[in-house]
Amino acid sequence: MLRRNYQAAPTTVKVRTPRHAPGPIPSTLSDHLCIDFVNSRFSDHTGSGRVFDRLEREEWRLWFVGRCGFVTASPLDARVHAELSDLRDLLRRLLLSGRRPDAGAVAHLNRCLAGASRWWQLAPAGRGMELSVRWSDKGWPAVMAAVAASYAALLVGGGISRVRACANPDCSFIFYDDSRNGSRRWCDVAVCGNLLKVRSHRAGGSRREPRPRSRRPS
Numbered sequence: 001m002l003r004r005n006y007q008a009a010p011t012t013v014k015v016r017t018p019r020h021a022p023g024p025i026p027s028t029l030s031d032h033l034c035i036d037f038v039n040s041r042f043s044d045h046t047g048s049g050r051v052f053d054r055l056e057r058e059e060w061r062l063w064f065v066g067r068c069g070f071v072t073a074s075p076l077d078a079r080v081h082a083e084l085s086d087l088r089d090l091l092r093r094l095l096l097s098g099r100r101p102d103a104g105a106v107a108h109l110n111r112c113l114a115g116a117s118r119w120w121q122l123a124p125a126g127r128g129m130e131l132s133v134r135w136s137d138k139g140w141p142a143v144m145a146a147v148a149a150s151y152a153a154l155l156v157g158g159g160i161s162r163v164r165a166c167a168n169p170d171c172s173f174i175f176y177d178d179s180r181n182g183s184r185r186w187c188d189v190a191v192c193g194n195l196l197k198v199r200s201h202r203a204g205g206s207r208r209e210p211r212p213r214s215r216r217p218s
């Protein structure tokens, strides 16, 4: 389940909505690089209209490069930044549509996949041996290749049918629905689920309203 941690804003800054700013690193991850990558740009789930972009933050970039299995990444110049943004927009559209990508999208993905080469490595693992795929490049092209490969694996393996948008209309998070009956609605039921429940009670004029959780998603 995705959880998004917000850091408290400095008390000297008067910010009414939201009262907290998101931290650079999400506290809980999906199992899919492409979903975490798409979720790096997200709207304030409370409906303030604010949009946050972790790609702009060096802490997130270093963290995400590490999440891809690399130690360092090349500097992020304007061209690479634009390529990452384009890939993120494309993947959001493809993941939410669930359909087969058109020829233009496939060509875009193949350019990303061709941006880095991989090789096989045989190594001891415990009492046995392990065969793993290693990336020969470590820079942003390899990150984009790893992210594109993550999407391709969801597409080819059929897991894309389990990708959902959060049911909170103000929340832009997407998630992988790993519930048994495929009925999960929220990126995080304790955050967006609870928020919408509170609003529903208020709209219904209930005198005994549930209290929203203080924890903010990120």
Ligand SMILES: [Zn+2]
Pocket: 045, 166, 167, 168, 171, 172, 173, 186, 187, 188, 192
């Ligand atoms: Zn949500």
